Amino acid sequence: MGLLSNVFKRNTGDATPQKPAVVKTDAAEQLKPKPMNKEVKIVAKKIEVGYVHMSGCTGCLVSFADNYDKLFTILDRYVELCSCLALIDARHMDTMDIAIVEGSVCIQDKLSVDEIKETREKAGIVVALGGCACYGNITRFCRGGQQNQPQLESFVPIGDLIKVDLYIPGCAPTPQQIRNVCVMAYLLLRGDDKQKELATAYLTPLMKLAQGGTEACGCDLMTNVINQGLCMGCGSCSASCPVRAITMEYGKPNIERDLCIKCGACYAQCPRSFFNEAIISQYEAIDDAVKGALQ
């Protein structure tokens, strides 16, 4: 229990992190339009997160929202959402602790290319959320020729244009994985030494995925697991696939490659891609901790 004991006391016990203070203003002042930045400052203890929407379907954002009431707890205590076109009327990016990016980048669309570069400049940490941002996913199949921008034919995962710090693969990524990363990112940036240590250990495999490249496919199970003598036939990959492209034949995955949309979920979920025993074996404590933080 080394890492976990005490780590979360501050969040789970009575001493929850300060809630944003209620700002007292007189009626006249309340009528004045308030600049965005002022509000952000009130809750300086939270981490500032920008949600950047590239060529995505908003399903990743919906997954974030599918944390339901816990989304509000996240936004109340840990995350100040400083930009997110779908939810917030902030037209331009400010500097931020973390940028969560959904979607891939169309290199024939100058605005998109500029925006992903700007994201890198403005954000301390860049997270690729979902199969498209990490690996291209369905946009890998784009090849132009559609009205009214038939020339928009080339889409690349964001990691092909900027350095990405962390991946959350999946199409869609799961609400629970996004939730876990939010809590851990908060601990990484605002926690004490022990909390930072835990958060680092938790986030490391997701950072390694980001260092591992921008290509994913069901074939990864062949090249990186079966061909490497590592598959033990558990079936996790098959359960993870959103399009049921993987069946288990005599205990080994068989990938219907024309069904695969290249989301990267199967390989990332496979216990023989990464298995950081020190963290995973504390599944009970981690679950307690994350849920405690969101109580």
Place this chain on the structure above:
Amino acid sequence: MGTELGNYKSVVSARCTDKEILKGAQDGGIVTQLFAFALESGIIDGAIVAGNGAEPWRPEPVVATTRAELLAARGTKYNLSPNMSLIKEVTRSYGMDKVGIVGTPCQMQALRKGQVYPIGLRDVGDKIALAVGIFCMENFPYQSIIQLVEDHAAMKMESVKKMEIGKGKFWVYGKRGQVVQLPLKVTHKYEQPGCHVCLDYVANLGDISTGSVGSPDGWSTVFVRSRNGDSVWAKAIAAGCFETQPMEKVKPGLELVTKLANEKITKNKKTLEGRATFGVGKGLRNPYL
């Protein structure tokens, strides 16, 4: 080493009190009895078990929702049953909120990874109500079992009543009463290669884990591990599901379990080390780094 048996709250030797379950069980009938009890008392809505597949002794993961289906899946099939392949579906079309699952140590690892890093398993983690791990030294592809039973033991697959690995032998029991034993040496080359990097013998990540080693024939060694496992086990004991004996009182006891666990982990750690320098200036991938 000291960590070879994983974390646990208690360990006992046990067997189920239900004579019907015990009759077709591999060992003490712990797995089947636990699920049957959990099903009756509403702890689970159903359990993913290794059911009977299209060919004799070839398991197929199934979702058992009745006692009869649980009983039909009793017994060890020494080849791959990808039980995790149903872990999401069971919460979807089967509509279950409280899921039971049995599996080898690696399947328990897959399950817990899915809870700590839910990448393709949305809304699954919180629905795991009872994970029962079974000890495992190694597993085999189905074709290996055919090879062992039909070539080495000279029996027909469909005429086999039970298979067992124990006391240093691979045992094949025929329906007509015949018994063939093969030295384990014969079986080694048929093992699933992925087992050779496995560092868990007694299903360290199960809520409860059980196996035959350490306890007398017809009995099982049972580790109660998680908070959840502890609570289910206490209820099952209170309901009179199991006879138990203190582990210290039975032979060969925990000493043998520890020894075998150590042997497995030491051997496989060596394999992992060898992989690092498998080629010339190049190695094979290590999932634990």
